[in-house]
Structure formats: C-alpha cells, structure tokens
Amino acid sequence: MLDLHGRRTFPAFLVVFLGPAIVCYTLFMMYPLVESLVLSFFSVQPDNSYVFSGFANFVKLFTDSDMAPRFWGALKNNLFFFFIHMLVQNPIGLLLASLLVTKGKGRGFYRTVLFMPTVLSVVIIGFIWQLILNPLWGVAESMMRIVGLGKFFQPWLGLPEYALPTTALISVWQFIGIPMILFYTALIGIPDELIEAAVVDGCTESQVFWRIKFPLILPTIGIVSVLTFVGNFNAFDLIYTMKGALAGPSYSTDIMGTLFYRTFFGQQLQLGNPSMGATVATMMFLIILIGVLLYMFLFQRRVKTYQL
Amino acid sequence: MKFDNIKDVRRLRFRGLFQHIVLIFFSLIALFPIALIIMNSFKLKKYIFAAPFALPNAKTFSLIGYETVLQRSNLIINFENSIIVTVVSLFFILFFGSMAAFALSGYKFRGNAFLGFYLSIGIMIPIRLGTVSLLKLMSSLGLVNTLIGLILIYIAQGLPLTIFILTSFMSQIPDELKDAGRIDGASEYRIYSLVLPLVKPAIGAIGIFTMIPIWNDLWFPLIVAPSARTATITLGVQQFLGQYVSDWNAVLSALVLAMVPILILYLIFSRQMIRSVTAGAIKA
Numbered sequence: 001m002l003d004l005h006g007r008r009t010f011p012a013f014l015v016v017f018l019g020p021a022i023v024c025y026t027l028f029m030m031y032p033l034v035e036s037l038v039l040s041f042f043s044v045q046p047d048n049s050y051v052f053s054g055f056a057n058f059v060k061l062f063t064d065s066d067m068a069p070r071f072w073g074a075l076k077n078n079l080f081f082f083f084i085h086m087l088v089q090n091p092i093g094l095l096l097a098s099l100l101v102t103k104g105k106g107r108g109f110y111r112t113v114l115f116m117p118t119v120l121s122v123v124i125i126g127f128i129w130q131l132i133l134n135p136l137w138g139v140a141e142s143m144m145r146i147v148g149l150g151k152f153f154q155p156w157l158g159l160p161e162y163a164l165p166t167t168a169l170i171s172v173w174q175f176i177g178i179p180m181i182l183f184y185t186a187l188i189g190i191p192d193e194l195i196e197a198a199v200v201d202g203c204t205e206s207q208v209f210w211r212i213k214f215p216l217i218l219p220t221i222g223i224v225s226v227l228t229f230v231g232n233f234n235a236f237d238l239i240y241t242m243k244g245a246l247a248g249p250s251y252s253t254d255i256m257g258t259l260f261y262r263t264f265f266g267q268q269l270q271l272g273n274p275s276m277g278a279t280v281a282t283m284m285f286l287i288i289l290i291g292v293l294l295y296m297f298l299f300q301r302r303v304k305t306y307q308l
Numbered sequence: 309m310k311f312d313n314i315k316d317v318r319r320l321r322f323r324g325l326f327q328h329i330v331l332i333f334f335s336l337i338a339l340f341p342i343a344l345i346i347m348n349s350f351k352l353k354k355y356i357f358a359a360p361f362a363l364p365n366a367k368t369f370s371l372i373g374y375e376t377v378l379q380r381s382n383l384i385i386n387f388e389n390s391i392i393v394t395v396v397s398l399f400f401i402l403f404f405g406s407m408a409a410f411a412l413s414g415y416k417f418r419g420n421a422f423l424g425f426y427l428s429i430g431i432m433i434p435i436r437l438g439t440v441s442l443l444k445l446m447s448s449l450g451l452v453n454t455l456i457g458l459i460l461i462y463i464a465q466g467l468p469l470t471i472f473i474l475t476s477f478m479s480q481i482p483d484e485l486k487d488a489g490r491i492d493g494a495s496e497y498r499i500y501s502l503v504l505p506l507v508k509p510a511i512g513a514i515g516i517f518t519m520i521p522i523w524n525d526l527w528f529p530l531i532v533a534p535s536a537r538t539a540t541i542t543l544g545v546q547q548f549l550g551q552y553v554s555d556w557n558a559v560l561s562a563l564v565l566a567m568v569p570i571l572i573l574y575l576i577f578s579r580q581m582i583r584s585v586t587a588g589a590i591k592a
Contacts, residue, residue: 010417010418011417011496013495013496013497014411014415014417016407016497017407017408017410017411017496017500018407018408018411018412018423020400020403020404020407020408021404021405021407021408021427021467021471022408022423022427024400024404024460024463024464024467025427025430025464025467025468027445027464028435028442028445028460028461028463028464029430029435029438029464029465029467029468030426030429030430031438031441031445032435032438032439032440032441032442032445033433033435033437033438034438035438035441035444036437036438036439036440036441036442039440039441092334095330096331096334099327099330099331100331102324102327104324104327104328105328106328106331108579110331110332110334110335111578111582112575112578112579112582113335113338113339114331114334114335114338115578115582116338116339116342116571116574117338117341117342119520119570119571119574120342120524120567120570120571121523121524121526121542121545121566121567121570122524122526123524123526123542123545123546123549123566124545124563124566124567127549127559127563128341128342128344128345128563129341131345131559131560132341132344137356137357137360137556138357138360139344139360139361142360142361173337173338176338181582226432230432230434234434234436234437236436236526236527237526237527240526241526241546257436260439264439264440265531274440274444275440277439277440278440278441281436281437281438281439281440282437284437285433285437288432288433288434288437289433292432
C-alpha cells in the first residue's frame with residue numbers, strides 16, 4: 001500500500017491476515033523441508049549428535065553394496081510404476097472424460113461411480129484387492145474362468161515379476177478419477193461453436209479430436225502428467241499396505257516411499273538412520289523438482305501458443 | 309445439426325449405445341470390488357467362500373464380523389480421532405487460508421508477489437519429504453503421539469493449495485464492493501467478513517478436497533501418532549486388518565465400517581464437488 005508520501009507501507013492488519021498462515025506453513029512445512037535437505041549432508045554419531053560429512057551420505061547411497069542396489073532398484077521400480085500410470089491411467093481417463101462430455105442419459109451417474117474409488121483410503125483399496133486376488137478366496141480366478149481365462153490366473157502379488165505391475169494397476173484403478181475429472185473439465189471448457197464450425201467445414205471426427213480438442217487440452221495433459229509424477233514418486237501407502245515396508249517379494253515392489261520409510265525407521269535387524277533417511281528424501285525432492293521443472297519448461301510456454 | 313437420411317440417425321444411435329457400453333463396463337469395474345466386500349461382510353464365513361458372488365439371504369446372513377470388530381478393535385476411538393483431526397485441521401486451513409488469500413488478493417504491498425510464490429512452493433513439493441526433521445521438531449515440542457501434532461502438520465499441508473485457489477477467486481470480487489464498505493467506515497477485518505460469504509462455493513469445494521487426503525492419510529499417523537490412543541481410522545484399520553488377517557468376517561466388516569462414512573459423505577456431496585471443479589476451471 002502507499003502512504004500519503006507515496007511510500008510503500010505494511011499496515012498492521014496485513015500482519016494479522018497473513019501471520020497465522022505464514023507462521024504455520026513456515027514452521028511445519030518449509031522449515032522441516034529445508035532442514036531435511038540440510039541433514040542429508042550430516043551424519044548421526046552414536047551419541048545422537050550430527051556431524052557435517054559433505055556428500056558422504058550420497059556416495060554411500062549410490063555405491064554402498066547394501067544401499068546402492070536398494071536405491072537404484074527403488075528408482076527403477078518407481079519409474080516403471082509411473083510409466084504404467086502414464087500409459088494406462090491417463091489415456092483411459094481421457095477416454096472416459098470424452099465419453100462423459102457427450103450428451104446422453106446417465107452421465108452424472110457414471111461420473112459419480114467412476115470417481116468413487118478415488119475418495120477411498122489407499123489402505124482400504126489395498127486390502128480389498130489383496131482379498132480379491134487371494135487364491136484362498138479365489139474370486140479373481142473364478143471370474144477369469146467365466147470369461148475363459150481361468151488357466152492364466154496366478155497369485156500375481158506373490159510373484160516377483162508380476163507384483164509391481166499388479167500393484168501399479170491397482171493404483172491406476174483407484175486414481176483413474178483424477179485424470180478423468182481434469183480432462184472432463186478441460187473438454188467442457190471448449191466452446192461448442194469451435195467444434196460446430198469444424199464440422200461444418202467438413203472435419204471428420206478424428207480430425208476434430210486431434211486437430212482441435214487435443215491441442216486445446218494439451219495444458220491439461222501437462223498438469224495431469226506432473227500430478228501423476230509427483231503422486232507416484234511420493235507413493236507409499238499402497239505398497240506398505242499390500243506388501244509391508246519390505247516391499248516384497250524380494251524388494252520387487254520397492255519404490256522411493258518405502259525405501260525412505262525403511263531407511264529412516266530401520267527394518268528387521270538394520271537400525272534406522274535419520275540422516276540416511278534425509279538423504280533418500282533429498283533424492284526424492286530432486287527427482288520431483290526435475291519433474292516439475294520439466295513440466296514448466298515444456299508446457300508453460302506452449303500454453304500461450306494454443307490459448308484462444 | 310440436421311440429419312438428412314436414416315443412415316445418419318442409425319449411426320448416431322449405434323454410437324450412443326457404444327458409449328453406454330463402454331461407460332457401463334468401466335463403472336462395473338469401479339463398483340464391483342466395493343460391492344463384493346460389502347455383500348460378503350454380511351455372510352457366514354462358509355458362504356463367503358462357497359458363494360462369494362451371491363447376495364446375502366436369510367440362510368447366509370450374519371453379523372458376526374461386525375460383532376468381532378466392535379468388541380476387539382479400537383475403531384470407535386479411531387473414528388473419534390479422525391473426526392477431531394479432520395474437522396479441526398479443516399477449520400484452521402480454511403480460516404488461515406482465507407485470511408491470507410484475502411490479503412494477497414486485495415492489497416498491493418511490498419513482497420506480495422514473493423509471498424504468493426513462497427506459499428505456492430508447497431503445492432508441488434510433498435510435505436512428506438520433510439518427515440525426518442518434522443518428527444524431530446514434533447518430539448522437541450512434545451507433540452509426538454498427540455492429535456495436536458497431526459493437526460499442525462495437516463494445516464501446513466493444506467494451506468498452500470487453499471491460498472492459491474482462494475486468491476484467484478477473491479481477486480474476481482470487484483473492488484467497488486470493498487470500497488463501498490470502506491466509505492461506510494468498515495474496518496479491513498469487517499470487509500474480510502463481508503467478502504468471505506461471496507466465495508462460499510469455492511470454500512466448500514476446497515473443504516471437501518482438503519478433507520479427503522487428511523482423513524485417508526496413513527503416513528503421518530503411522531510416524532507421528534501411532535499410539536493406540538491417537539491412531540486415526542486409516543491407521544487403526546490398517547493395524548486391525550494386519551492382526552486379524554485370517555478372520556475373514558472381521559476383515560470384511562472392518563473394511564466396510566472404514567469406507568462407509570466417506571462413501572456416504574461422497575454420495576451426498578459428489579454433485580457439488582464435481583460442479584465446483586468444473587466451474588472453477590471455466591473461470592480460470
């Protein structure tokens with residue numbers, strides 16, 4: 001604000017309005033985030049004090065014969081987890097959204113039903129699918145038998161080569177509602193006149209989609225991708241619920257979130273280590289940062305060229 | 309559009325049918341697992357295995373699972389904890405968030421843009437990454453295994469997006485409205501209380517979208533407040549299921565009890581929720 005002499009001032013009521021939010025956010029979010037980054041350059045001594053150790057924690061994480069395979073394994077698994085979401089969740093989300101914007105009966109009902117799994121807790125979803133895929137109960141097997149695929153059933157969650165794709169697809173099943181709603185929002189925002197004009201000009205349906213709708217929803221594709229990326233590299237609950245902190249069988253479902261938890265709190269015989277935990281968190285931070293910057297670089301500029 | 313011949317009409321009708329089939333197919337995939345669990349939670353164990361796809365009837369009906377859950381679990385306490393944590397966090401997120409958004413949208417002051425940027429960092433960077441020092445902080449404040457500790461974390465987590473969205477809604481309110489109030493001698497606090505009702509729909513939508521992740525969170529209850537006294541419903545169910553994993557009746561009933569409140573809430577508010585998302589996006 002400007003005072004009588006044209007100088008900028010900071011009136012007391014602004015402190016009242018902004019104070020609580022800034023204090024809370026700084027103290028319980030930004031400070032822990034920054035301190036956590038700092039901690040990754042320290043090592044914990046036996047007497048619980050911290051000593052500066054430069055990049056030693058990172059070197060250990062990347063090269064130690066116990067830690068490195070876990071870190072690279074979790075990173076690889078997490079990338080795979082992300083690609084499954086990009087290849088299955090987001091295209092199906094877009095398909096469902098483009099069906100929901102068509103005029104017809106029951107669209108509101110379908111929308112409500114399709115979004116339903118998204119509001120439930122990951123813990124519940126994880127257990128539900130664990131039960132369904134459990135060979136003891138045999139629900140999945142008998143359903144596959146009905147469509148003639150019975151002999152392909154396997155206890156996927158227990159097999160190292162199938163456990164990760166299975167958990168990824170369960171996560172897709174749960175969160176399909178998010179890309180669906182975001183794409184739906186983008187699609188209903190496209191003016192009808194635009195589509196009608198194209199149809200009058202003789203555009204076929206696929207041309208209308210690829211030449212008009214697709215470029216217009218490109219910003220949403222960017223947002224959906226970055227949200228998927230951040231969500232996936234922050235995931236933990238589903239793997240922890242279905243496979244425990246050890247992310248079995250033989251670490252095949254281990255992702256960054258479970259690695260972070262184990263490193264921080266320890267597992268079985270190995271003690272937890274706060275500064276190594278902070279080091280894993282710093283790596284997660286860097287990975288997420290790269291994703292967000294890539295999004296800003298690729299999409300924030302493009303948006304302008306396609307804006308109406 | 310005009311349809312000149314019968315072929316076009318037929319093609320459109322076929323397409324409508326095809327759209328329904330795809331939507332029904334995916335709706336069934338979404339509903340089936342949930343329905344299956346609810347159905348079987350009301351059956352005797354024998355029939356859960358013998359006829360998992362059948363609805364419960366007089367012969368197969370049983371509430372044994374629910375009895376076990378209510379006797380053996382802390383689910384009632386867990387529910388109370390979840391309700392306290394969610395409601396209190398939500399109240400402060402909306403209260404602090406709307407005040408900050410009011411200041412950021414209504415006044416030009418030194419550092420306005422910087423504060424907006426500073427507060428928006430938290431939208432993309434998950435608070436979980438600060439867990440190591442957050443736990444240190446909580447233990448030095450004596451807030452480990454307290455609901456207050458959880459509430460403070462959730463307030464910090466919920467503020468960035470709330471402030472971001474409310475700022476964009478509040479900046480659409482015409483200045484004349486506020487100036488009229490000022491001419492009448494209203495204080496800035498009074499003007500805030502006049503602006504608040506104008507963004508009620510946005511506050512409602514943010515409320516619902518902020519509430520769900522808090523209610524469903526497993527990470528912070530597990531790390532900051534894992535004691536039996538402070539466990540929230542998500543953690544409580546997770547622990548109960550782990551313990552009673554071989555008691556199918558109890559497991560199914562616990563799952564149903566944990567999901568029913570949020571499902572009811574969702575079914576009541578789903579229309580508003582989705583409408584507010586789409587309305588917000590069109591405006592932006």
